Every structure is written in structure tokens, then in C-alpha cells.
Amino acid sequence: MNNFINARFLKATPILIKGSLTIFIAVGTFSAWQTTRNLWRNFTGMFNYQVTSPTIKDPHILIQQIQGVSELTTTVFVMDAIAPISSQRKLGEWVIGETSLLYIARGEVKAGLDLSKITSEDVSINQDTITIELPAPEILDSKIDVTKSQVYDYDRGFLNLGPDNAPQLQSEAQKQTLNKIKQTACDENILEQANERAIVVISQLMETSGYKNVVVKTSSLETCP
Numbered sequence: 001m002n003n004f005i006n007a008r009f010l011k012a013t014p015i016l017i018k019g020s021l022t023i024f025i026a027v028g029t030f031s032a033w034q035t036t037r038n039l040w041r042n043f044t045g046m047f048n049y050q051v052t053s054p055t056i057k058d059p060h061i062l063i064q065q066i067q068g069v070s071e072l073t074t075t076v077f078v079m080d081a082i083a084p085i086s087s088q089r090k091l092g093e094w095v096i097g098e099t100s101l102l103y104i105a106r107g108e109v110k111a112g113l114d115l116s117k118i119t120s121e122d123v124s125i126n127q128d129t130i131t132i133e134l135p136a137p138e139i140l141d142s143k144i145d146v147t148k149s150q151v152y153d154y155d156r157g158f159l160n161l162g163p164d165n166a167p168q169l170q171s172e173a174q175k176q177t178l179n180k181i182k183q184t185a186c187d188e189n190i191l192e193q194a195n196e197r198a199i200v201v202i203s204q205l206m207e208t209s210g211y212k213n214v215v216v217k218t219s220s221l222e223t224c225p
Contacts, residue, residue: 071116073140075110083104097162099157100154102153104152105178106148108181111185112140112198113136122135129214131217132202191221
């Protein structure tokens, strides 16, 4: 009897071992799958990051950054002008000779804001809203581009009796031409254009600093020279 039981047990032993092995493999496979899944979640989670908007908490730092830009040129006016100029040589009341010079000049006028004038009183911050009052726009620079300007004609008159003073005439012609170009730029509302473009530039600058709402106020225009 015992031999019969032992024989049946021995026959069942491979089945038990096979079933246990199958369960073990299943449990191991599930554990490995769970571990791999967790590792994959952790790995992919490394790339699911969020980028927060940069903010400047200290308004004094913000003001220093704005002032660091210093002069903000927002409008450039370029114009060609012709300046005729002359001088005479006299003997008493008699004109014995006249020199004329014709100068063609390329002038450039730059307008914008002097951001170094902004103070803490001009900037207010309320959570994600910033309000900035800009200084008045002004002419930042004006010059004659001598590389694109030239003396078109120089004439000392009959028998060259006119004074030989080309450098002085050219200098005076440049001065008069520059004044004319600056006045033309003013007549074309260069300061108003500079003001409008400054609002756009400063608004974009503040938006990149993390402020959702940007309010830019302008000052009254200065008298254009």
C-alpha cells in the first residue's frame, strides 16, 4: 500500500514542480514587468518638466536693467539735402570776387528715449502687472555722413577772384544742411514715431521678463529743435 502511494506521489511530483515553476515564472514575469513599468515612468517623468515664467521680484533690479540699456534708439531719419553757399571778396563796398560751393549731404537723425532717466517712481509692480512711465522722447543724435556726402561744385568766379576758402564753406554748408535735415525730421513727427515704437519695444521687453500685463505710459513730447 505504501509503495502504491509513493509511486503515485512520485508521479505527481513532476506535475507539482511544473505547476510551481509556472507560478514562479508568472510571478517573476509580473514583478519584472512592474519594475520595468516603474522605471519607464521615472525615466519619462524626467522629461515632463514645466518651465515657469521668469520674474524679477526686486523692482530695483528691474530698473537697473532698464537703465543699463541707456539710450534706446527707436527711429532713424535719413535724408539727402543740397546746400548752396557762397562768400565774397570786397574792396570797400565793391565786390571784386565771389566764391560759391554746392554741397550735397546725407544726414541722419536718431530719436528715442534716454532710459537712464527712469527712476523707481516711474515703475510700479502689482503681482503679474507692471506699469512703467517712460521719459519723453528726444533727438539722441544727428550727424552728416561724410562718407556719403560730397562737394558737387566749387567756383571762385571770374579770374578766380573769389576767396579760396573751400574748407570754411564746406563746414558751413554741413552745418546748415544738418539744421535743415533736423527740422525736416521734426516736421515729419520723428518724436511721435519714436514714442510709439518705444511703447512696443518696452512692452515686449517686459513680457519676456515674465509679466503678463504690461502698462506703458508716455510723457509729453519735448519741443523738437
